[in-house]
Amino acid sequence: MLPMTNFSPPFAITRASHVSLSVTDLEASRDFYRDVIGLVVTEETDDAVYLRGLEEAAHHSLVLERGTDAKALRVGLRVRTDADIIAAERHFASAGIEHERVEKPFQGPTLQFRDPVGTHMELTSSMQTVPRKMQAFDEFVAGAPQRLDHYQVVTYDVQAATDFWMGLGMRMSEYTATDGTDELWGTWMEVKGNTHDLVFTNGRGPRLHHFAYTVPDGLSLLHAADVAGAKGFGDEIDRGPGRHGISNALFLYLRDPDQHRIELFTTHYQFIDLEDEPLRWDVSNPKRAQLWGMPASNRWFFEASEFPGETLTEPLLQATPPTLEAYLGLH
Numbered sequence: 001m002l003p004m005t006n007f008s009p010p011f012a013i014t015r016a017s018h019v020s021l022s023v024t025d026l027e028a029s030r031d032f033y034r035d036v037i038g039l040v041v042t043e044e045t046d047d048a049v050y051l052r053g054l055e056e057a058a059h060h061s062l063v064l065e066r067g068t069d070a071k072a073l074r075v076g077l078r079v080r081t082d083a084d085i086i087a088a089e090r091h092f093a094s095a096g097i098e099h100e101r102v103e104k105p106f107q108g109p110t111l112q113f114r115d116p117v118g119t120h121m122e123l124t125s126s127m128q129t130v131p132r133k134m135q136a137f138d139e140f141v142a143g144a145p146q147r148l149d150h151y152q153v154v155t156y157d158v159q160a161a162t163d164f165w166m167g168l169g170m171r172m173s174e175y176t177a178t179d180g181t182d183e184l185w186g187t188w189m190e191v192k193g194n195t196h197d198l199v200f201t202n203g204r205g206p207r208l209h210h211f212a213y214t215v216p217d218g219l220s221l222l223h224a225a226d227v228a229g230a231k232g233f234g235d236e237i238d239r240g241p242g243r244h245g246i247s248n249a250l251f252l253y254l255r256d257p258d259q260h261r262i263e264l265f266t267t268h269y270q271f272i273d274l275e276d277e278p279l280r281w282d283v284s285n286p287k288r289a290q291l292w293g294m295p296a297s298n299r300w301f302f303e304a305s306e307f308p309g310e311t312l313t314e315p316l317l318q319a320t321p322p323t324l325e326a327y328l329g330l331h
Helices: 026-037 082-095 158-167 218-230 298-302 324-330
Strands: 013-023 040-044 048-052 062-066 071-079 099-102 110-114 120-124 147-155 171-177 184-190 198-202 207-214 237-243 250-255 261-265 279-282
Touching: 013 026, 013 120, 013 147, 026 040, 026 048, 026 062, 026 218, 026 261, 071 082, 071 207, 082 099, 082 110, 082 120, 147 158, 158 171, 158 184, 158 198, 218 237, 218 250, 218 261, 237 298
Parallel strands: 013 062, 071 120, 147 198, 171 279, 207 261
Antiparallel strands: 013 071, 040 048, 048 062, 099 110, 110 120, 147 207, 171 184, 184 198, 237 250, 250 261
């Protein structure tokens, strides 16, 4: 049976909030996210750059930290109030989940932990605010990303990850399963009312597959691709433009100078009403990931950013999705 949402969770998660990456050339990464992607630089220090989307009032949704290795440091979620941070501490203590309260620049109370499949997570209840730039149309460059929307994590145990997060109040909007079964290969879960804040897909993990920003329209995706080509990053277009079957969004994936993956996409449909049932896709159906056109490459399916200190574990399920290389081999 599919896991059930806990509608009385121990604390209130409200949305995907921010992601932290370790990068090996801070200035090159800053230039990529500012000039090729179109994010706004909010703040810079000697060792970190804080960026946000044009629509965002929160101080940052992307933190780049100078490091010797390229890693995915933390996936961030917002909770509603400071009291929810305290409730999360209580819950994790009772569940035997290691956690730590930390001080993070520009953030309110912040709690870090690992979920049961090793995803490095961070919860915060507030963040310093800055002026929104959603009507500063003269500053819309490249893809003009508006706001951070979601993350996708590669995990060796999709069922365990899904059980955990639905136990904390997330709802499943769509899922991929082994053909003819409900053996979970991928799950799309949300708390904010569209199709996903947090996604888990089957593979060697834990690793961060991508983080995603909304853009105003399909032309913004094309312009982002043109800008990437003009600035010498054409080879770093990892996939697209295309349209997902899951979520129905137009998309474009790019890789940064350290090969972290970012998605730009047109936002997906609402998933708010409790009578809405999750949509199911067979893993063999290529339309789930690409509604038209050819499937994604091996690189897109099997490469992702590692979390520091985590040992990669082979997936419990061995189902292999259709890839571009397999498609071309058959045709």
